[in-house]
Amino acid sequence: MAVDPDQIRALVEQPVEALQVELKTWLDPRTEDGIAKLVKAMFAIRNRNGGFLLIGFDNATRAPDPYAFDQSVETLFHIDTLQGLVSRYVNPSFEIGIAFTDRDGQVYPVISIPEGVQVPAVVRRDLIGQGGKKLLAEGDLYFRTFNSNGTASSARILPPDYADLLDVCFENREADIGRFLRRHLGGVGSAATLSSALGIESEERKLRKRAFAILESGSAAAGTAIAERATPDQRKRIDNALTMHVGLAFDPPRPDALPTQEFLNKVSSSNPNYTGWPVWLDSRGFAEKLDRPYVASGMWEALIVDLDGGWSEHVEFLRLDPRGEFYLHRVMQDDLTEKVAPGTALDIILMIYRVAEVLAVGTILGRSLGWEEQGEAGFAFSWTGLKDRALRPWVNAFRSVGPNGGTSRTSAVEAYVTVPLETPSAALAPYVSAAVAPLFSTFAGYEPSTELVETSVRKLIERKMDS
16 A cells, blocks of 8 residues: 655654544554554544554654564564454455654654545454453444544444444445546536536535635735745745645634634544645644644634755645634645746646645535535635746656646636535545636646546545655
8 A cells, every 4th residue: 555755754743633643652563452452543544434543652742652662663563464453353354554754763653544445344353352351342343533532532433423434435435436427427528517417516606705705815814924924035935936825615604603722623633634734734733833823813823934944845824713714825845845946837736636635625624513514615726926837747757647738827826616515525526627727727728637637636535646
C-alpha cells in the first residue's frame, strides 16, 4: 500500500487525534495486550473508512512517549508482523501500510489503513490474555466514534454508531456505482449534461451569495493579518504568489452559534487528514504560538507563516465560524518549493488534489457538525497570481496530463459549486471538474479529462497521491 512520505512526516511533526487519526503510546505487538490494542485501533479506523495509527504519542498531550523496548522500532513494527495480525484476527481481510519517520532522533511508525470498506471488519477469533481474560472476542466490531466518551476514540460499536457505519459502507458502494455511470455517460454531451443526468446540479442564488461574501471578507482579513505579521521580505514572496481562496457556506446558517472549544475539537476530530497539510487544520499544537488559533469576530481564526526554509514551507489563513461559514487562504506549493521557480508553474494534478480536498473535507465537516445531509454546501473559489504562469507537472514531470494548456494571461479567476452534503467523498469528481474548469480554461482553454479528475480524486480519498 503506497504511503505519501510528506503526509507521514506531517502527521509525526504535528500529531493530532481525529476520527481517522489515532495516537497510541508505545505498545508491544509481541504481547497479547499489545496485539489487542493494535487490532482494536486498526479495525476501528478501517470501519471509519480508513486513516492512520501513530505509535509513540500520548493522545491527550500529543507529546512523544519515551521508547523503552529492546528491539528497534523497524523490527518490532515490521509490516509482516502487523499484516499478520490483521490476517489472523479480521474478517474480511484488508491490506495495511507502514512507514517510519524520524523526529528529534527517534523513529516513529505510522500505520496506514485504506479506505473503501464495504463490509465491516469484524474480529474473527478470540484472544485470551493473562488470567484467562478475553481481550478480543469473535464477532466484535470496533469503530472510531465520539459516542463512547465524547472525544474521538476506538471502541466496540454502540447502537448510536450503526447509522454512521452503514453510511460508510453504503457510500463506498454508491461511489462504485457512480464511477460506472460516469464512465458510460461521460460521452453523452457536455459536463453540464452529465451533471444533470446524475442529478448533481442544484445551485441556489442565496447560498452562492453567502459563499462569495465569505470569500470577500475572508480575503480582506487575510490580507490585513499577513501585512501585520509578515516581514517585508516575506511579503514580497507572498504578494504575487499563486494563492487559492475558498469561501464555504453551510445551509442553513446558525446565527446564535458560538466559537467554543467543543466546536473546534469537533472540527479537528472530524477532519479526515487526506494530506500531510490538510485544509482547515488544527494548529493548537504548533510550536510557534503565533500560528495557533484565536477567537475574533465570533469565529476562530489562525494565521500560519512558515517561510524559514524548513522541510515544508506554508502561508495560510483560515476562519472557522460555527455559524456555518468557513474561509481558507492558502499560498500554493507551486511557489513554495525549490523544484520550480516561483511564479512560473501551476501543477494540474496538485491543484485537482487541493480542490478535491476542499470539497471532501468541507462536506465531511458539514455532516459532522450536525447540518442535515439533505442540505447543501456552497463553495466559492478564487485563484490569484495566475498571470504569466504555465501549466507544468513539476511534482512529477513524468505524469501525463494531456496537451499542454499554455500560459495564463489572466491574473485572477473565480468559480463556484454547490455540493449536497450527502455526497460521498469518492463521488466528488463531477463537482471537482466544475470547480477547476474556470481556472484551467484561462490557460489557453485547457480542460482536464474526466478520467484524469476521477483518478486524481480517487487517489486523494484513498491517500495514494503521486509524490
